[in-house]
Amino acid sequence: MADAGMLRFHVPEPEVRPGGTPDFSNVTIAEAGSVPRPDIDVDPRTIRDMAFSIIRVLNRNGEAVGPWAGLLSSEELLEGLRNMMTLRTFDARMQMAQRQGKTSFYMQHLGEEAVSCAFRKALAPGDMNFPTYRQAGLLIADGYPMVTMMNQIYSNEADPLKGRQLPIMYSSKEHGFFSISGNLATQYIQAVGWAMASAISNDSRIAAAWIGDGSTAESDFHSALVFASTYKAPVVLNVVNNQWAISTFQGIARGGSGTFAARGLGFGIPSLRVDGNDYLAVHAVAKWAATRARDNLGPTLVEYVTYRAGAHSSSDDPSAYRPKTESDAWPLGDPIVRLKNHLIKLGVWSDERHAQAEAEILDTVIAAQKEAESHGTLHAGGKPSTREMFEGVFAEMPPHLRRQRQQAGV
Amino acid sequence: MPRRTMIEAIRDAMDVSMERDDKVVVFGEDVGFFGGVFRVTHGLQAKYGKSRCFDAPINESGIVGSAIGMAAYGLKPCVEIQFADYMYPAYDQLTQEAARLRYRSNGDFTCPIVVRMPTGGGIFGGQTHSQSPEALFTHVSGLKTVVPSNPHDAKGLLIAAIEDPDPVIFLEPKRLYNGPFDGHHDRPVTPWSKHELGEVADGHYTVPLGKAAIRRAGAAVTVLAYGTMVYVAQAAAEETGVDAEIIDLRTLLPLDLDTIVASVKKTGRCVVVHEATLTSGFGAELSALVQENCFYHLEAPVARVAGWDTPYPHAQEWEYFPGPARVGRALLETLEA
Numbered sequence: 178m179a180d181a182g183m184l185r186f187h188v189p190e191p192e193v194r195p196g197g198t199p200d201f202s203n204v205t206i207a208e209a210g211s212v213p214r215p216d217i218d219v220d221p222r223t224i225r226d227m228a229f230s231i232i233r234v235l236n237r238n239g240e241a242v243g244p245w246a247g248l249l250s251s252e253e254l255l256e257g258l259r260n261m262m263t264l265r266t267f268d269a270r271m272q273m274a275q276r277q278g279k280t281s282f283y284m285q286h287l288g289e290e291a292v293s294c295a296f297r298k299a300l301a302p303g304d305m306n307f308p309t310y311r312q313a314g315l316l317i318a319d320g321y322p323m324v325t326m327m328n329q330i331y332s333n334e335a336d337p338l339k340g341r342q343l344p345i346m347y348s349s350k351e352h353g354f355f356s357i358s359g360n361l362a363t364q365y366i367q368a369v370g371w372a373m374a375s376a377i378s379n380d381s382r383i384a385a386a387w388i389g390d391g392s393t394a395e396s397d398f399h400s401a402l403v404f405a406s407t408y409k410a411p412v413v414l415n416v417v418n419n420q421w422a423i424s425t426f427q428g429i430a431r432g433g434s435g436t437f438a439a440r441g442l443g444f445g446i447p448s449l450r451v452d453g454n455d456y457l458a459v460h461a462v463a464k465w466a467a468t469r470a471r472d473n474l475g476p477t478l479v480e481y482v483t484y485r486a487g488a489h490s491s492s493d494d495p496s497a498y499r500p501k502t503e504s505d506a507w508p509l510g511d512p513i514v515r516l517k518n519h520l521i522k523l524g525v526w527s528d529e530r531h532a533q534a535e536a537e538i539l540d541t542v543i544a545a546q547k548e549a550e551s552h553g554t555l556h557a558g559g560k561p562s563t564r565e566m567f568e569g570v571f572a573e574m575p576p577h578l579r580r581q582r583q584q585a586g587v
Numbered sequence: 588m589p590r591r592t593m594i595e596a597i598r599d600a601m602d603v604s605m606e607r608d609d610k611v612v613v614f615g616e617d618v619g620f621f622g623g624v625f626r627v628t629h630g631l632q633a634k635y636g637k638s639r640c641f642d643a644p645i646n647e648s649g650i651v652g653s654a655i656g657m658a659a660y661g662l663k664p665c666v667e668i669q670f671a672d673y674m675y676p677a678y679d680q681l682t683q684e685a686a687r688l689r690y691r692s693n694g695d696f697t698c699p700i701v702v703r704m705p706t707g708g709g710i711f712g713g714q715t716h717s718q719s720p721e722a723l724f725t726h727v728s729g730l731k732t733v734v735p736s737n738p739h740d741a742k743g744l745l746i747a748a749i750e751d752p753d754p755v756i757f758l759e760p761k762r763l764y765n766g767p768f769d770g771h772h773d774r775p776v777t778p779w780s781k782h783e784l785g786e787v788a789d790g791h792y793t794v795p796l797g798k799a800a801i802r803r804a805g806a807a808v809t810v811l812a813y814g815t816m817v818y819v820a821q822a823a824a825e826e827t828g829v830d831a832e833i834i835d836l837r838t839l840l841p842l843d844l845d846t847i848v849a850s851v852k853k854t855g856r857c858v859v860v861h862e863a864t865l866t867s868g869f870g871a872e873l874s875a876l877v878q879e880n881c882f883y884h885l886e887a888p889v890a891r892v893a894g895w896d897t898p899y900p901h902a903q904e905w906e907y908f909p910g911p912a913r914v915g916r917a918l919l920e921t922l923e924a
Contacts, residue, residue: 307656338693348692355659356692360683366649367684370656377612377638377662384656396676400649407644569690570729572697572752575797575841 189428195496199506203433204482206452206508209236210243214461217469221447228438228448231482234457239518245461249298251525257298257456258516258526260318261290262534265513266542267313267323268487271330274546275344275491279554280330282344284310288486288504291456291512292417294318296385299463300353301471303382307355307368310345311417312387319352323542327549334559335552341565362388362395365414369404372412372470383411383470391422393437394430402478406444409475413466414441416478417453419485424498441478453483454512457519482509563587590785592778593764596738597627597703600745601665603791605635608663611749613640615650615667615703624669625705625764647677651702655684658698665749671706671758672715678723685754686729701748705761706734707815707862708899709768709908717899719814719863724756725840725872731755731796732839736763736817737784740837743794751796760814768815769822770910799843801850805832808856808921811847811873813837816860816909823914831858831918839869847873848880855886856921860914865893887924892917 192200212232215224234246241247249257268285275283286293293314300306306315316326325337329347332340338348348356355364355371368386375382388398393416405412416437420427427433441448447469451462459481466477486504488495495501520526553559567574567582574582591599604611613631615623619642622629632640643650647668654664668674674681681702688698708717724732733748733755735741741759748755762768766778779785802817807830810820817835824831832850836843851857857877859870874889892909900907 305660337695338691341693342691346691348695350692350695356688356696358684358687358691360679363652363680363684366652366680367656367659370653371660372656373653374612374657374660374662377657378660397648397652397679400646400652403644403646404649404653569694571731572689576844577841 189433191426191428191499193500193503195498195500197500199500199503201506201508204508207231207233209233210246212243212245214244214465217465217472218474219447221442221445224447225442228442228450229436231450231452232458232462233452233455234461235455235515235519239515239522241457241519245458248461248464249457251520251523253298254456254516254520255525257294258513258520259534259538260294260314261456261513261516262538263542264290264294264314264317266538267317267326270542270546271327272491274330278556279550280332280344281555283330283491284345284489285487286311286313288507288511289417289419289453289483290314291459291516292453292481292483295456295459296415296463299460299467300385303353304385305353305355305368305371305382306385306387307364307371308357308387309364309389309392310357311389313345313347316347316349316352316354321349321352321354323545324548327546328552331549331552331554332560333549333553334561335549336561339565339568340561341569361392362397365401366397366404369401369410369412372410373404373408376408376411381471383413383467385413385415387415387417389422390416390418390420390427390432390437391425391430393440402441402444402446405476406446409473411470411473412476413463413470414446414476414478416480417483418480419483421485421489421499423489423493436480438478438480446476446478448478448480450480450482452509453481454509454515456512456516484509588786588788590780591738591787592766592785593735593738593741593759594625594627596742596787597745597759598629598631599787600742600749601628601631602634604665604746604749605631605639607791610661610663611665612657612662613665614643616643616645616669618642618667623667625761628667647673648680651677651680651685654700655680655688655698658700659688659696663699663749665701665703668702668704670716671704671720672718674704674720681724681730681754681756682727686727689753690729697752698754699752701745701755701757703757703759706758707760707762708904709762709770709772709815711901711904712899713901714898719861719894721758721839722863722867722869725869729754731841732758733796733837734758734760734813734839735837736760736814736835737767738779738787739784740794740800742787743792744796744837746791747793747796750793755796758814762815767818769818770908771822772905794837796838797841797843799837799846800835801832801846802835803831803833805830805854807831807854808858808918809834809847809850809854810858810860810918811836812860813839814862816862819909819911819914820860822911823918826911827915827918829918829922844876844880847877851877851881852884855884857881857885858890858892858914858917858921860892860909862894862909864896865891866896868893887921890917890921
């Protein structure tokens with residue numbers, strides 16, 4: 178018993194710090210195939226327990242099991258594998274380019290490739306994602322040119338954003354990828370607004386909102402849930418729970434006090450939790466939620482349980498706050514390895530073909546990199562015109578900016 | 588020509604815009620069924636339906652954030668923040684998102700929104716129903732900031748703002764909603780029906796953003812004012828007999844520098860007046876611009892009359908509000924300097 182009258186301040190701590198042995202024994206993981214697949218018009222009150230379980234399709238033997246399996250053909254799965262491998266290779270090359278001083282900054286997706294790559298395949302042309310900085314798989318899986326991504330990362334003369342944006346803050350309306358902002362969570366409510374606009378316009382397109390576990394603590398997370406629920410907006414509200422917000426474990430955003438998915442329940446939003454490292458499960462759940470939105474049944478909140486295997490960014494060193502081997506201990510494994518094993522089990526893939534594909538992808542990425550670097554890198558070669566600095570603040574340049582542009586001598 | 592209050596003129600601007608363009612949507616707290624706490628959106632929901640004019644949750648960041656998403660989709664939201672004093676939760680969305688979307692996406696996405704907010708004091712509104720936060724917007728690259736002072740301008744400027752391809756902050760001096768106010772709180776207020784600027788044409792017209800209006804031509808001193816202070820300055824000029832040229836800026840950004848400079852070069856003197864607090868207020872920008880552009884024509888230091896650097900008080904309303912006596916003293920001092 179605590180002393181009566183003496184309050185104690187509580188600050189959550191992760192189970193293990195550097196030097197300790199990684200321990201995920203507190204992570205309860207449902208067996209693959211064990212979580213039911215409700216009808217899309219389900220009464221959210223009847224599926225509350227789904228916000229506390231984990232939908233999984235791939236079992237330990239690499240087999241696809243249960244009611245969420247069977248949506249994708251072998252060809253589609255092979256394409257998914259290739260997209261995830263491409264994203265991982267792209268990340269590795271760009272991380273290296275940052276170390277070589279060719280750009281100022283980079284952020285990897287290591288371990289989270291399934292989330293964005295599989296989600297993209299559940300959308301239809303014209304749908305709009307409002308991503309964070311860690312969903313480049315949406316672009317890769319939609320066939321956005323890698324060279325263009327690299328041009329943005331290098332801020333070179335071919336950068337579609339004219340050197341105005343920090344590396345990886347891509348924008349492509351054509352590919353349903355809303356302009357990334359450095360300010361966390363802002364896009365979550367914007368996605369809801371986009372979805373409301375689609376409904377107001379009697380359109381058939383839907384929106385997808387993206388946020389990380391840490392940023393759910395931002396007030397715009399709450400704003401988005403209120404608006405999405407109030408107006409039954411056709412939006413999929415994605416929470417990527419990779420356990421870490423820079424150095425801060427998910428408990429500081431009060432994960433573990435329930436689940437992030439469970440936060441949707443208070444707003445009457447059907448809320449699911451899914452194995453974020455299971456390409457098939459991510460796709461199946463995304464498809465379920467997207468269909469609900471398209472059928473005018475309103476928003477769905479989806480928590481992807483995954484692990485940020487890499488550093489937060491090229492400016493971060495995770496060994497200062499978590500065990501170096503923690504990602505190896507992560508019980509949901511590696512999304513690429515798991516899909517690879519499944520495809521081998523299906524008899525449509527092999528270790529040899531995988532190694533060959535890795536080499537091919539590396540060649541493709543290197544070729545793209547060479548092409549991008551022919552347009553310049555941050556400190557060498559072609560760069561955007563200084564005049565571009567003054568353009569695009571407004572549709573039409575007002576007099577005070579024209580004067581400043583003259584003063585700048587451009 | 589029909590006469591309208593500022594409330595009716597602003598409502599008419601939205602009515603005209605919604606009629607002409609079905610992409611225009613109007614929402615905010617109490618804006619829908621009830622028609623707004625100031626009645627500015629009265630009747631719009633009945634006329635255009637709930638999908639064009641609707642009530643919003645009490646969440647300013649949500650109102651502006653969802654409007655940005657709608658604008659990215661292709662709609663033209665005209666949203667209301669109930670009081671300018673309550674825009675702060677939306678400040679992140681306004682300054683980092685709405686203002687920057689065109690620039691950061693190189694025009695891939697744009698943000699044609701209007702955010703209306705009742706502003707200003709003189710109504711015993713106390714701390715959180717009286718603020719004038721315009722300097723917090725003019726300091727943000729990518730935002731346009733408009734402050735009308737009469738029904739005719741309010742309608743024309745609001746239609747122009749709704750049609751503008753970029754985000755516009757539309758500050759409505761609530762003290763002027765029902766009639767002009769010159770700071771003489773002890774006298775009865777004249778309604779807009781008795782004022783020529785209450786004449787508001789039916790149908791569509793615009794008052795272009797970025798153009799000031801000279802309210803009183805004069806030769807002795809230039810007064811730069813906007814909103815309620817336009818009438819305070821007029822009263823001060825009449826009462827002191829100073830032949831002041833009073834410029835109603837109407838749009839703070841983009842600013843009509845040409846009109847300002849031409850006037851100050853003619854008069855050689857300048858007094859800047861605003862309700863907002865003095866330090867780092869928009870008056871500092873105006874004063875600096877006049878000094879930079881008219882230095883060799885100035886006969887006296889540029890003077891500023893503003894709210895004191897305190898939160899807006901309740902009981903001391905008229906000691907805080909820059910009334911005609913304070914403005915008049917500044918006019919005389921500038922002439923004598």
